[in-house]
Amino acid sequence: MSDENILFSDKFDGQLDSSWSWLRENPSCRRIQNGGLEIRVEPGVADTVKNALLRPAPDRSEGTYAIEVTVTNHTPPTQQYEQAGITWYHDGKPVFKEVKELIDGGLYIIPGRKPMPTKSVRLRLIVTADTWEAQYRPEGETDFQTADTGQLPPPGNDQVSIQCYNGPEEEHHWIRFEDFCIKQKTNVHP
Numbered sequence: 001m002s003d004e005n006i007l008f009s010d011k012f013d014g015q016l017d018s019s020w021s022w023l024r025e026n027p028s029c030r031r032i033q034n035g036g037l038e039i040r041v042e043p044g045v046a047d048t049v050k051n052a053l054l055r056p057a058p059d060r061s062e063g064t065y066a067i068e069v070t071v072t073n074h075t076p077p078t079q080q081y082e083q084a085g086i087t088w089y090h091d092g093k094p095v096f097k098e099v100k101e102l103i104d105g106g107l108y109i110i111p112g113r114k115p116m117p118t119k120s121v122r123l124r125l126i127v128t129a130d131t132w133e134a135q136y137r138p139e140g141e142t143d144f145q146t147a148d149t150g151q152l153p154p155p156g157n158d159q160v161s162i163q164c165y166n167g168p169e170e171e172h173h174w175i176r177f178e179d180f181c182i183k184q185k186t187n188v189h190p
């Protein structure tokens with residue numbers, strides 16, 4: 001779009017950009033192949049997630065930003081709360097997530113609990129100095145829909161992550177992440 005400038009992009013085409021870092025890295029449960037990063041959905045929750053890929057977030061005090069990534073389930077989720085998507089960290093702690101999550105047998109975009117029946121979805125998290133807007137675009141659609149909006153703590157030591165967790169212990173479920181980018185939005189209208 002002409003009202004956005006790309007500040008960072010990673011197509012996962014062979015290796016990760018050097019600005020990424022791993023949280024609780026488990027190299028045997030991740031791979032880069034065919035233009036995507038694939039991570040096994042391991043057991044765990046927000047505070048114990050394995051193979052979370054983090055990078056510095058843009059300074060929200062300087063504008064409005066959009067963080068985007070495409071999330072595809074290689075294996076249909078089977079475990080309650082199995083999920084994958086974007087997590088926002090503030091001072092080293094997860095404070096917000098926009099994910100595709102299995103809840104009571106149905107797939108949803110969280111926050112907002114919007115039904116998400118497609119195998120693949122483009123997630124878009126829009127952040128300002130004090131707000132977030134979680135958007136998503138199901139596979140095959142052209143327009144983003146808003147799932148929910150809310151507040152963020154004041155800008156500080158912020159990081160953005162792509163991650164998956166709450167996977168089954170005995171099964172190997174894989175999530176594919178593609179075309180990660182951070183854009184600064186220009187011509188933002190109230």
